Amino acid sequence: MTNLWSWITTVDHKRIGVMYFLTSLFFFFVGGIEALVIRVQLWKAEQALISAELYNQLFTMHGTTMVFMVAMPMAVAFFNYVVPLQIGARDVAFPRLNALSYWIFLFGSLFMNASWFVGSAPNTSWVGYANLTSLQFSPGPNVDFWVIGLSIVGIASILGGVNFITTIVNLRAPGMKFMRMPLFTWMTFVTSFVLVTAIPVIAVALILLAFDRFFDANFYVTAAGGDPILWQHLFWLFGHPEVYILILPSFGMISDVIPAFSRKPLFGYPVVVYAGVLIGFIGWGVWSHHMFTSGLGPIADSFFVASTMIIAIPTGVKIFNWLATMWGGSIRFTTAMLFSIGLVAVFTIGGLSGVMHASAPVDLQQHDTYFVVAHFHYVIVGGVMMGLFAGFYYWFPKVTGRMPDETLGKIHFWLALIGFNLLFFPMHFSGIYGMPRRTWTYSAELNVELWNQLSTVGGFIFGAAAVVWAWNMIRSARSGAPAGPNPWGAATLEWSIPSPPHHYNFPSLPVVRTREPLWHEEERREVEAVTLAEPEREPEMPRPSFWPILVAAGATLTWALVMTGIWWVPLTGLAFTGFAIFMWAFENPFGKKAGAHHG
Amino acid sequence: MPLLLAACGSEYPQSSIDPKTDFAEIIHGLYVSVFWWTMVILAVVWILLAYILVRFRERPDQPLPRQIRGHLGMEIGWTIGPAIIVVAIAVPTIQAVFATQRGDPDNAMVVEVVGHQFWWEFRYGEAGVVTANELHLPVGRPVSLRLSSADVIHSFWVPQLGGKRDVNPVVRRPEGEEVSATWLHFTIREPGVYMGQCAEFCGESHSLMGMRVVAESEEQFQAWLTDMGGSAAASGEPAAAAAPDTSAVPDTTAAADTVPAGGDTTAAAPASDTAAGPPAGQPAPAAPAGEPQAGDALVTEGRDVFLRSTCVACHAIGGTSAQGQVGPNLTLLGRRSTIASGWMENTPENLERWITSPRSVKPGVLMPGIAEAGGNWPATNLSAEQVGAVAAYLSSLR
Numbered sequence: 001m002t003n004l005w006s007w008i009t010t011v012d013h014k015r016i017g018v019m020y021f022l023t024s025l026f027f028f029f030v031g032g033i034e035a036l037v038i039r040v041q042l043w044k045a046e047q048a049l050i051s052a053e054l055y056n057q058l059f060t061m062h063g064t065t066m067v068f069m070v071a072m073p074m075a076v077a078f079f080n081y082v083v084p085l086q087i088g089a090r091d092v093a094f095p096r097l098n099a100l101s102y103w104i105f106l107f108g109s110l111f112m113n114a115s116w117f118v119g120s121a122p123n124t125s126w127v128g129y130a131n132l133t134s135l136q137f138s139p140g141p142n143v144d145f146w147v148i149g150l151s152i153v154g155i156a157s158i159l160g161g162v163n164f165i166t167t168i169v170n171l172r173a174p175g176m177k178f179m180r181m182p183l184f185t186w187m188t189f190v191t192s193f194v195l196v197t198a199i200p201v202i203a204v205a206l207i208l209l210a211f212d213r214f215f216d217a218n219f220y221v222t223a224a225g226g227d228p229i230l231w232q233h234l235f236w237l238f239g240h241p242e243v244y245i246l247i248l249p250s251f252g253m254i255s256d257v258i259p260a261f262s263r264k265p266l267f268g269y270p271v272v273v274y275a276g277v278l279i280g281f282i283g284w285g286v287w288s289h290h291m292f293t294s295g296l297g298p299i300a301d302s303f304f305v306a307s308t309m310i311i312a313i314p315t316g317v318k319i320f321n322w323l324a325t326m327w328g329g330s331i332r333f334t335t336a337m338l339f340s341i342g343l344v345a346v347f348t349i350g351g352l353s354g355v356m357h358a359s360a361p362v363d364l365q366q367h368d369t370y371f372v373v374a375h376f377h378y379v380i381v382g383g384v385m386m387g388l389f390a391g392f393y394y395w396f397p398k399v400t401g402r403m404p405d406e407t408l409g410k411i412h413f414w415l416a417l418i419g420f421n422l423l424f425f426p427m428h429f430s431g432i433y434g435m436p437r438r439t440w441t442y443s444a445e446l447n448v449e450l451w452n453q454l455s456t457v458g459g460f461i462f463g464a465a466a467v468v469w470a471w472n473m474i475r476s477a478r479s480g481a482p483a484g485p486n487p488w489g490a491a492t493l494e495w496s497i498p499s500p501p502h503h504y505n506f507p508s509l510p511v512v513r514t515r516e517p518l519w520h521e522e523e524r525r526e527v528e529a530v531t532l533a534e535p536e537r538e539p540e541m542p543r544p545s546f547w548p549i550l551v552a553a554g555a556t557l558t559w560a561l562v563m564t565g566i567w568w569v570p571l572t573g574l575a576f577t578g579f580a581i582f583m584w585a586f587e588n589p590f591g592k593k594a595g596a597h598h599g
Numbered sequence: 600m601p602l603l604l605a606a607c608g609s610e611y612p613q614s615s616i617d618p619k620t621d622f623a624e625i626i627h628g629l630y631v632s633v634f635w636w637t638m639v640i641l642a643v644v645w646i647l648l649a650y651i652l653v654r655f656r657e658r659p660d661q662p663l664p665r666q667i668r669g670h671l672g673m674e675i676g677w678t679i680g681p682a683i684i685v686v687a688i689a690v691p692t693i694q695a696v697f698a699t700q701r702g703d704p705d706n707a708m709v710v711e712v713v714g715h716q717f718w719w720e721f722r723y724g725e726a727g728v729v730t731a732n733e734l735h736l737p738v739g740r741p742v743s744l745r746l747s748s749a750d751v752i753h754s755f756w757v758p759q760l761g762g763k764r765d766v767n768p769v770v771r772r773p774e775g776e777e778v779s780a781t782w783l784h785f786t787i788r789e790p791g792v793y794m795g796q797c798a799e800f801c802g803e804s805h806s807l808m809g810m811r812v813v814a815e816s817e818e819q820f821q822a823w824l825t826d827m828g829g830s831a832a833a834s835g836e837p838a839a840a841a842a843p844d845t846s847a848v849p850d851t852t853a854a855a856d857t858v859p860a861g862g863d864t865t866a867a868a869p870a871s872d873t874a875a876g877p878p879a880g881q882p883a884p885a886a887p888a889g890e891p892q893a894g895d896a897l898v899t900e901g902r903d904v905f906l907r908s909t910c911v912a913c914h915a916i917g918g919t920s921a922q923g924q925v926g927p928n929l930t931l932l933g934r935r936s937t938i939a940s941g942w943m944e945n946t947p948e949n950l951e952r953w954i955t956s957p958r959s960v961k962p963g964v965l966m967p968g969i970a971e972a973g974g975n976w977p978a979t980n981l982s983a984e985q986v987g988a989v990a991a992y993l994s995s996l997r
Contacts, residue, residue, distance in 0.1 A: 131768060331655050353637070361625060361695040440805075446613050
């Protein structure tokens with residue numbers, strides 16, 4: 001009980017990182033089971049194993065879950081655990097805010113999934129196009145759960161972004177200039193800026209929709225002059241930067257993993273950094289390539305054709321730099337390295353099919369078909385998830401103090417690679433031959449049953465890979481070989497401290513002189529002299545606090561009460577949240593003795 | 600459900616790489632060129648990667664590799680290289696963007712397409728003809744489809760005719776202005792029956808919102824228009840004696856006079872009249888009114904049931920008093936190859952199943968069944984015999 005309480009009230013970035021990871025892992029299996037039910041329903045043409053309504057709920061929740069409750073928070077788990085260690089900090093800039101982010105994310109996700117238990121899970125797809133989401137066409141509570149759940153989860157992302165920007169700007173160890181930061185920290189930095197700017201856009205879209213649904217507003221109601229295309233612009237103005245929110249952390253991870261296992265520094269470090277920054281910027285100017293079919297006209301189409309194609313260039317530059325890093329190296333095929341190589345190999349397919357969609361007239365055929373489903377799964381599974389798997393195996397020894405089982409890891413890799421390709425490659429064909437996405441079933445006349453069956457088999461192989469992964473996790477965490485501070489011989493600061501790290505990370509702060517402090521003999525000895533030393537007195541760390549979880553509960557409650565549709569009822573939740581924030585503000589994070597100079 | 604492959608004459612009847620219009624051909628040409636460019640890049644990346652993984656694997660007692668940090672020339676090279684390819688793709692793309700969105704030529708025939716949950720309405724404005732789910736179009740004449748929706752966003756997609764275009768709901772501005780129609784322009788190259796379906800998620804039965812496009816010669820098309828308007832009165836009256844209410848039937852014959860909407864009927868009516876007339880292989884001409892035929896009594900009964908029940912609140916049948924505007928127009932329904940917006944073959948048995956319980960076929964549909972309410976309508980409470988009669992009547996509308 002004391003132990004549980006210590007987790008509930010923790011403000012330690014490492015524990016919060018672990019909680020983020022385990023929660024997103026749980027939702028990874030939830031979203032995965034949803035996907036497998038979808039694949040079983042599509043096994044045969046004109047099959048009705050499950051109802052159309054349930055199918056629509058499943059694909060909506062699969063997409064929403066995998067984006068907002070798996071890919072994003074799993075990357076945030078790594079931000080939390082790894083970034084402070086990589087920059088030589090004892091925690092993030094705002095430890096309690098960090099805890100608040102996690103609890104809001106958890107409560108929002110649980111709130112949305114609670115809809116399953118009342119049989120009204122969201123059913124209008126993860127993009128929730130207006131005006132299908134209006135009260136007239138979706139009278140049930142399904143869309144309410146979606147609007148409110150996403151609004152809650154979004155708060156967590158904005159707070160997280162603020163926290164990591166502040167952390168990276170302010171808490172770097174002496175000597176760690178921006179251009180000496182590890183690539184994963186760099187991409188976290190870029191991603192955090194995109195988070196704090198993109199999430200408010202979907203928040204606006206969702207709040208307008210919430211007002212339409214609960215308070216009789218008419219933002220998207222066509223009969224009252226509202227325009228449903230407004231939703232598409234707002235959603236994709238968030239939605240495309242979101243793609244880079246998902247992929248940049250993974251790019252960052254493999255940019256750290258590939259040098260470690262090639263025994264060479266990253267080739268073209270500044271170019272890889274600038275390419276990431278550029279992707280973060282240009283990502284804002286491409287949103288309407290999701291709307292080539294909406295009828296925006298040839299001038300708008302042409303602009304977004306050009307901007308979308310331009311963004312392919314920095315992405316390609318990154319790929320070539322990873323190849324050049326491996327070139328001339330001494331490559332060790334650890335599981336982490338295999339997943340990084342897997343990313344380079346299969347993400348490229350997704351990137352190139354993206355170039356096809358960027359050609360607007362071609363997109364008029366491919367848009368909203370299984371070809372696009374294939375494309376973005378090559379990007380999100382072949383890119384984002386492969387990177388997260390690589391990061392998982394890479395940092396596992398740091399987190400647990402034990403080595404991951406490499407045999408199970410390799411089984412995981414090969415099952416995942418084969419299952420993934422068998423699952424998603426045939427979708428190119430079902431799409432080309434005319435199968436639209438988001439369809440409960442398909443006519444036998446389309447003649448795409450074989451492609452669908454291949455996908456289903458691949459889906460189950462990928463599912464088996466995920467089970468092997470989880471099994472490896474449990475087994476290795478319990479009985480893996482002990483890992484020293486730096487089992488991989490990697491170059492960056494997180495490998496200079498014991499595994500797992502002390503709760504204060506660094507007894508005293510190391511001084512950094514290069515990008516690879518542990519690869520230069522003299523610098524390594526200097527750094528380790530301080531990072532591995534046992535301090536006479538432990539550094540004072542912020543105390544646990546239960547106000548973050550209460551503020552999170554208040555925020556969730558406030559939004560949930562919006563569902564009543566009575567304007568003053570949510571104010572009661574807001575009053576509670578305000579009270580909790582007040583108490584938080586006057587809590588001394590360092591206890592009575594020390595001065596409160598931390599947020 | 601039985602295969603209708605024969606009618607479609609293609610292994611993949613909804614294939615997006617089997618262009619049958621100028622619009623689809625432009626897209627396909629572009630797709631092929633982009634495809635090969637991407638294959639070149641993929642080959643370069645994969646061959647490099649494979650070489651690296653073999654050549655630079657760790658070897659025993661290998662010394663530390665040379666610590667190379669970058670090379671400006673190479674960075675410039677692999678920035679400029681992809682940039683050139685991007686330009687090579689972007690230029691023809693933008694040309695195609697403009698080429699495929701030119702306004703309709705003067706002689707284009709305009710058909711208004713209205714998306715509904717979960718069916719398609721097609722209105723031939725000048726001819727005054729309305730039909731549903733099976734769009735008849737002439738071969739060789741430019742066609743402009745004006746797309747709008749009666750409810751939520753749909754997307755009109757018949758891959759062999761070209762790319763899809765969203766079907767947006769009409770936005771009613773307070774000052775009375777209505778905006779948001781979208782357009783598709785193309786000229787069909789060869790006759791055939793082309794399959795399509797809604798491509799934007801539109802609700803519970805989105806997956807079952809199919810359609811057929813019957814592309815036929817100008818003569819066949821004109822004959823169909825005439826049948827739909829001019830002779831619909833006759834074909835809508837299978838009974839021997841004119842029913843008392845025929846006086847109430849609107850005069851639809853006038854529409855036939857205005858039929859050759861584009862005027863340019865000489866344009867390229869292809870020689871291949873043989874292929875795919877309206878429902879392939881079916882005898883088109885309607886039985887002359889008054890001629891006795893088998894099942895006449897049943898058909899007459901079905902007609903009476905249809906016209907007296909709530910069917911007429913939503914459905915119109917040319918030449919009868921049924922003038923409902925909410926549901927699909929059923930004029931000459933017997934000629935269509937499918938019902939339920941392309942989901943079922945058009946047989947009396949399937950019609951009975953549909954009338955009995957539409958929701959068992961198509962969840963979320965607004966039409967009531969004999970024992971199930973639909974939309975704002977109560978169950979129809981028709982008996983099995985009445986259902987059979989209505990099905991026989993609808994099948995007789997040829």
